[in-house]
Amino acid sequence: MKLIAGLDVGTTGCKVTVFTAEGENLGREYRDYPVTRAVDAQEVDAVALAKSVLECVAAAKARFGKIDAMGVTSFGEAFVLVDENGEPLRPILLCTDARGAEECREFVARFGAERAVQISGVKPSESYSFPKLMYLKSHESEIFSRAKRVMLVEDYVIYLLTGKPVIDYSLAARTAAFDIRNLCWSEEILSAAGLDVSLFSEVVATGAVAGVDKDGMKVVAAGHDQVACAVGAGAFESGTAAEGAGTVECITPVFAKPPETVKFQEDNYCVVPYFGNYVSYAYSYTGGELLRWCKESICAGRDHAELQSGEYDGPTGLLVLPHLAGAATPYMDSGSRGAIVGLTLATTARDIYLACMEAVAYEMRLNQERLASSGVELTRLVATGGGAKSKLWMQIKADVLGLEFDTLETEDAGTIGCAMMAAVAAGLFASLNEAKAKFVRKTGSFKPDPDRHARYTEVYNRYKKLYEAVRPLV
Secondary structure (H helix, E strand, C coil): CCEEEEEEECCCEEEEEEEECCCCEEEEEEEECCEEECCCCEEECHHHHHHHHHHHHHHHHHHHCCCCEEEEEECCCCEEEECCCCCECCCEECCCCCCCHHHHHHHHHHHCHHHHHHHHCCCCCCCCHHHHHHHHHHHCHHHHHCCCEEEEHHHHHHHHHHCCCEEEHHHHHHHCCEECCCCEECHHHHHHCCCCHHHCCEEECCCCEEEECCCCCEEEEEEEHHHHHHHHCCCCCCCEEEEEECCCEEEEEEECCCCCCHHHHHCCCCCEEECCEEECCEEECCCHHHHHHHHHHCCCCCCHHHHHCCCCCCCCCCEEECCECEECCCCCECCCCCEEECCCCCCCHHHHHHHHHHHHHHHHHHHHHHHHHCCCCCCEEEEECHHHHCHHHHHHHHHHHCCCEEEECCCCHHHHHHHHHHHHHCCCCCCHHHHHHHHCCEEEEECCCHHHHHHHHHHHHHHCCHHHHHHHHC
């Protein structure tokens, strides 16, 4: 029996899920690693990440036997500087780390934002990789001078497994230094940033075989985690979107051609090649992380299930700005901060918890409207990630956005997407659509309630003013 697997390397942990060729989930292995979150530094320990990934893969092989092919996906933007022996030189800077903002402004003044967008499909921002590399070259020059290679987490893991540094189109695009039309590193951008193209990994198509490990397992470059989730959600048609409810909240819409409007990039949306179509990312840095923070900091550690039980009848009336780690799309403002507005002496901890759920939905509705204004319409969303297990949160999102949300049998759409790409690469299926019939299993649907949607719209119209009201004060 042939076995395939998906390796999903996230911000706080990694998991390997093993499947049969029929799409049966045999089980998974998981390992975590430390993350440092402070105002001036948000980093992951690269050595700990590498150790956890290798342990996870080894444990999966020991438990399930020979794995024929495994897809590798990872979170984006963050990168590893390694020396000539492949050893990490410093911790991994997360996309939410604000370092590189000044360097990005200098780059834009020198190079021009419009030209950068034409090449890379994204508006330059310190959340992407190359401005942070500029920062390290300037502020940690001794370490940077020892760097033999720069790898994002996907190609770093592929390197650990195969000895070959290989990255796919979708994660290369998260550096903001990738030419999305010619599908290669942009020497024009990198030269203007003072970075050598030789530092970067070989680029291959998403879903391509990157190499073979010591046990003969094919290792597949399965791309950015949001792309893998879109594949695992079966989102291949225009108008369909995967809604990733993980640590970060992200909607990944599929569309046939890049929007022609300048507004699309002004709203900080990217264009990423996606199996003959394109996708973009509309996201908030704090999705599930906002609920975790609220549970631990405001709700005295009460259980999520307890906080989500009880009556639900629409808006709390509170407004929460969910920018505790800065603002992502459409603002891309690392200096923005969170706020809670509308508190009274009658407000309970559960009220604030529910308002945090609403805030994530409001932020996604804001993105829904901005995408539509550039011609990218959402007609149906497929929910993935741990947050998709919450029936209450799914209903709130459906009511706020006015769209139907489908849920899947598994929350691990990323590893399923990886496994689907691995199965195609291994020759078990002729196409991803053929693999979809075996792997993507819908379990439920949440439809918007018209009355609640109307009431949420009234509150949402106030929410749209919240960022502009709070930002000058922080």
